[in-house]
Amino acid sequence: MIADIAPLEALDSTSCRRTATGVRPASAPLSSLERLPTWAICVPLALHWLWWALRYRSLTLPTVANPGITAGGLVGEGKTDYFRAMGAGCHAATAPWCVLEHSTQLSDTELQAMLDAHDLSFPLVVKPDLGMCGHGVRKVKSLAELSSYLARFPADVAVVVQAYLAARGEAGIFYARSRLEATGRVIGIALRSFPKVIGDGHRTLAELIDGNARVCRVRSASHAPDFDPAYIPAAGEEVRLSLIGSTRVGGLYEDGARLLTPRLAATIDAMAQDIAGFHFGRFDVRYETEDDLAQGTFTIMEVNGAGSEAIEAWDPRFSLWQAFTLILRKQRLLFRISAENRTAGARPIGITMLIRYFVRQRRLLRQYPPSS
Secondary structure, three states, X not given: OOOOOOOHHHOOOOOOOOOOOOOOOOOOOOOOOOOOOHHHHHHHHHHHHXXXXXXXXXXXXXXXOOOOOXXXXXXXXXXXXXXXXXXXXXXXXXXXXXXXXXXXXXXXXXXXXXXXXXXXXXXXXXXXXXXXXXXXXXXXXXXXXXHHHHHOOOOOOOEEEEEOOXXXXXXXXXXXXXXXOOOOEEEEEEEEEOOEEEOOOXXXXXXXXXXXXXXXXXXXXXXXXXXXXXXXXXXXXXXEOOOOOOHHHOOEEEEOHHHOXXXXXXXXXXXXXXXXXXXXXXXXXEEOOHHHHHOOOOEEEEEEOOOOOOHHHHOOOOOHHHHHHHHHHHHHHHHHHHHHHHHXXXXXXXXXXXXXXXXXXXXXXXXXXXXX
């Protein structure tokens, strides 16, 4: 049994009260973690990792958290690793997709034929098979835009083309299952809000962005959002600034523990058990309303494994202590599940291979076209 897995209702949710609309305001402050330099987050996590690595006698033990997935999903795996491991039920709940091997140069006619074969039509979302934090993820509206994206893409990694989901809500649902238990549990829900501003009828988008400590991050070398900075939105008009909801571009993460229901937990467990060898990771989903999500009505965008972050810890309403408690609890659980899989015969990869995966992934992130 996994002692560290507890129902979300049992977690500290005093800061998870719902706003009147169920959506956090665009001007939400930076979280305690966002205010820290990167090293101040990484050092305690690395020390905690080292402690559990010594205890379990393996620095790379989490690479067997999900046997059959490259490095257990810790680093270096592709989105298609999970897609191809899905059974019929989980596949049906996932947004339609196809994969393009960039080494094969396709004409517009061939591209269109591939899209037709997978019942895909514009607009579409294109993203690296090997990626993280929304790097390289763009919305394309035509064959010309798709071809332009592919022309800028590095040659040694595949591209995932997926149906664009217009649903308003996005969430990351964290799941864990012990090999010793028949069912797993949802151990975290993070609601993502896309970077946005509210117009006042006077200021341009550029001015509104400059005046917002969160969404000013939407300007970066790795991100090219599709909006006119000179546009003046009307008073009260909401303008979404990015396709992706990552905090690196000004998105907001909110703890969604309040939405966990038996129906949602059972739905996620069924999906997870329909992925071969899946024990630990996060489902990134889109949904229309919070009630839909609570009732298990959503569409899966992608699945992430052992390297998934406890992104709900970035909720501005969590103290630094609460945030690190969430992250470290999941890291501890990751080692425990991985140890069970090792006992069952799975073998962690070596440190040299893990470093190779990490270096390649970081190199590729710098080469992808900017996200939108």
